[in-house]
Amino acid sequence: MAIQNYRELEVWQYGMDLVIEVYLLMKKLPPDERFGLVQQMQRCSVSIPSNIAEGYGRLHRGDYVHHLSIARGSLCDLETQLILCGRLGYVTKSDVRLSWKLCQSTGKMLTAMLRTLGNSS
Secondary structure, three states, X not given: OOOOOHHHOHHHHHHHHHHHHHHHHHOOOOHHXXXXXXXXXXXXXXXXXXXXXXXXXXXXXXXXXXXXXXXXXXXXXXXXXXXXXXXXXXXXXXXXXXXXXXXXXXXXXXXXXXXXXXXXX
């Protein structure tokens, strides 16, 4: 059965779950990070499913690939910030376990989509 809209894409659903996890995780960061890591991590997490959706809504395959690439970049940005939060002692490995797992799954799906769409022009 063909996908009717972006909300049916598993990668978009994982991205949305990731946003929720990041927002919950940000409550553990100190208040003085409110305008630093917290805002940055929230922005890049929201960027992931947003770019998947925007790309899906575009009329040209190249635009879709471009937006999936942006989503993948935001995902790498978020992974780096999760690592940084751990290295700064703001969160434990246990705190970020689900967010990290969602990042890895979402990244694998994005990479597969980019390969498929990029090779079938």
